[in-house]
Amino acid sequence: MIKQNFKNKVSELPNYIKSWAKTFTGGLTLFTLIAFIFLPFLSPNQNFLYVFVRQFTLAMIYSIFAASWDLLTGISGQISFGHSIFFGIAGYLCAYLISYQNFPIWVAFIIGALGAVFFGLIIGVPCLRLKGPYLALGTLAFSLILLKLFLMGSLAFIFFGSEGISGLPRIAPNPIIEYFIIFISMIAIFIIIFQIVKSKFGTILKAIRDDEMGADASGVNTTRYKAYAFMLSALFAGIAGSFYALYIGAVNPSGNFGSVISFFAILMASLGGLTTISGSALGAFFFIFLEYSLIQIGFENYVFLIFSIILIIVVRFAEHGILRPVLERLKDMWDILLGR
Amino acid sequence: MGVILEVKNLTKKYGGLTAVNDFSFEIKRGEFVGLIGPNGAGKTTVFNLISGFEKPSSGRIRFDGIDITGMRPFKIVNLGIARTFQLVRSFKFLSLLDNITVPCLSERGKKLTKKVGTEAHASSILASVGLIDKARIPPVILPHGDLRKLQIGKALGTNPELLLLDEPFSGLSHEEGVVITELIKNLHDDGVTIFMTGHVLRELMTLVPRVIAMHQGRFIIDAPPQEVASNKIVLEAYLGRGGEFA
Numbered sequence: 319m320i321k322q323n324f325k326n327k328v329s330e331l332p333n334y335i336k337s338w339a340k341t342f343t344g345g346l347t348l349f350t351l352i353a354f355i356f357l358p359f360l361s362p363n364q365n366f367l368y369v370f371v372r373q374f375t376l377a378m379i380y381s382i383f384a385a386s387w388d389l390l391t392g393i394s395g396q397i398s399f400g401h402s403i404f405f406g407i408a409g410y411l412c413a414y415l416i417s418y419q420n421f422p423i424w425v426a427f428i429i430g431a432l433g434a435v436f437f438g439l440i441i442g443v444p445c446l447r448l449k450g451p452y453l454a455l456g457t458l459a460f461s462l463i464l465l466k467l468f469l470m471g472s473l474a475f476i477f478f479g480s481e482g483i484s485g486l487p488r489i490a491p492n493p494i495i496e497y498f499i500i501f502i503s504m505i506a507i508f509i510i511i512f513q514i515v516k517s518k519f520g521t522i523l524k525a526i527r528d529d530e531m532g533a534d535a536s537g538v539n540t541t542r543y544k545a546y547a548f549m550l551s552a553l554f555a556g557i558a559g560s561f562y563a564l565y566i567g568a569v570n571p572s573g574n575f576g577s578v579i580s581f582f583a584i585l586m587a588s589l590g591g592l593t594t595i596s597g598s599a600l601g602a603f604f605f606i607f608l609e610y611s612l613i614q615i616g617f618e619n620y621v622f623l624i625f626s627i628i629l630i631i632v633v634r635f636a637e638h639g640i641l642r643p644v645l646e647r648l649k650d651m652w653d654i655l656l657g658r
Numbered sequence: 659m660g661v662i663l664e665v666k667n668l669t670k671k672y673g674g675l676t677a678v679n680d681f682s683f684e685i686k687r688g689e690f691v692g693l694i695g696p697n698g699a700g701k702t703t704v705f706n707l708i709s710g711f712e713k714p715s716s717g718r719i720r721f722d723g724i725d726i727t728g729m730r731p732f733k734i735v736n737l738g739i740a741r742t743f744q745l746v747r748s749f750k751f752l753s754l755l756d757n758i759t760v761p762c763l764s765e766r767g768k769k770l771t772k773k774v775g776t777e778a779h780a781s782s783i784l785a786s787v788g789l790i791d792k793a794r795i796p797p798v799i800l801p802h803g804d805l806r807k808l809q810i811g812k813a814l815g816t817n818p819e820l821l822l823l824d825e826p827f828s829g830l831s832h833e834e835g836v837v838i839t840e841l842i843k844n845l846h847d848d849g850v851t852i853f854m855t856g857h858v859l860r861e862l863m864t865l866v867p868r869v870i871a872m873h874q875g876r877f878i879i880d881a882p883p884q885e886v887a888s889n890k891i892v893l894e895a896y897l898g899r900g901g902e903f904a
Contacts, residue, residue: 518759518763518776521752521756521759521763522763524749524751524752527751528750529747529749529750531747532748532749534735535709535731535735535740535812535813536760536761536767536815537732537735537736537761537764537816538732538760538761538763540732
């Protein structure tokens with residue numbers, strides 16, 4: 319029966335996609351995706367390929383990371399201020415296996431992401447007794463402990479000290495191939511997260527977010543579901559972390575474990591709009607290109623200052639992020655264009 | 659009819675304050691029992707102890723012969739005790755249908771949904787509490803009476819044998835109260851054992867055939883409503899000493 323169900327779903331898929339593409343958000347998404355596919359071919363210029371296209375690749379890696387944070391905090395209501403834990407662990411594990419154990423890139427990549435899941439479990443379990451702001455503090459403390467451990471010179475023989483590991487191979491030598499590998503991964507991960515949010519499992523996560531006591535009174539094992547949320551979020555954060563390590567070609571404590579990395583995720587997801595998931599992508603692209611432009615005009619020291627001010631303004635005037643208001647404006651304009 | 663709930667020497671202390679003091683009673687399967695007492699008598703604490711949200715300082719609670727003292731709330735729910743809260747709680751940003759879906763996905767709720775499917779089952783519960791026309795609305799914009807109905811619907815999602823209703827009438831208009839009364843009566847007719855609290859005597863007295871009264875955490879009397887209403891200690895608890903105006 320399940321097989322039959324699945325077959326039905328597959329045969330309905332083309333129709334589903336057709337009707338989806340005709341809706342406003344569907345059409346817009348499709349348009350954006352097509353734009354993304356053509357983007358790297360716009361110019362054969364080396365500078366364009368190695369700087370501009372790679373900035374897009376970086377933004378996509380951060381999109382995955384911010385979306386993983388949104389899944390844990392926006393959807394499941396478990397506030398994490400230490401998401402760099404998963405990002406860093408995966409990156410380090412991946413780098414270590416490639417440089418010191420000669421693992422093939424993709425095996426190391428997968429083990430790195432799974433290592434993050436494992437950390438999601440061992441950090442999740444003690445932290446799950448904490449609620450709200452205390453959970454945020456607990457995760458922050460954990461990430462600071464890890465950062466210190468990895469920075470310690472006396473433990474450099476285990477954690478490689480402040481130097482980290484460098485000289486990693488690229489995901490692909492050609493930036494266009496690198497771009498597409500990460501693009502496809504990002505699309506796949508976003509589809510998976512959307513399906514999780516829409517599923518019954520997602521409904522339970524949202525119920526725990528809205529009223530944990532009520533979920534308990536509804537017979538839901540809240541601890542178990544929160545642990546699942548931690549592990550899933552850690553998986554996606556780990557994938558982003560492994561990608562990031564390979565993208566940069568090196569790992570070091572402050573670059574992969576720093577609190578700044580955790581705040582990147584929070585800033586991007588909140589700017590785009592909590593619980594929207596796709597808002598994380600918008601926030602990430604906004605952040606990366608703002609940073610890029612500021613560096614171009616010589617303001618690299620003010621990136622955080624300016625971004626924080628923007629975040630304060632966004633939180634003050636559009637507390638649900640910029641994605642929904644922007645989409646609504648676009649839809650109004652679209653309707654006017656079509657004369658509706 | 660067997661005993662479904664057995665509470666023995668239940669005591670709950672918060673520091674120096676004893677909220678529930680050596681409280682014992684039994685409820686038989688299919689009964690309809692009220693728990694009364696003035697504000698602060700310890701009614702909600704008794705419910706919290708039975709449903710596992712608080713752990714007793716001493717004493718035992720048995721449900722259907724199983725010792726459930728100190729068990730975690732979700733386990734107790736999956737054994738067959740559902741409860742509602744005095745202050746309405748809901749999954750604020752989920753639709754009403756999803757609000758009912760969550761308990762239907764619990765271990766115990768799942769058993770019922772296997773045949774018909776979760777959504778169909780949740781819809782039928784929503785229909786039985788009279789909220790089916792609002793299935794897609796989130797509860798944040800509902801009036802209070804509808805939230806009370808939703809609470810009962812959420813409890814029904816777990817297919818309870820024993821339903822604990824904590825002040826189901828508080829904050830309701832007379833008309834809303836009548837609707838809820840009907841709903842509770844129907845549930846009892848369907849065979850659900852009901853144990854409910856109330857601090858207003860009049861509403862409860864007309865509904866239940868048996869009343870347990872408590873005051874300052876202590877057991878006072880367990881009797882039919884008329885007898886409880888004429889009990890001297892109960893009257894004193896509600897009206898103070900010399901309550902001849904009752």
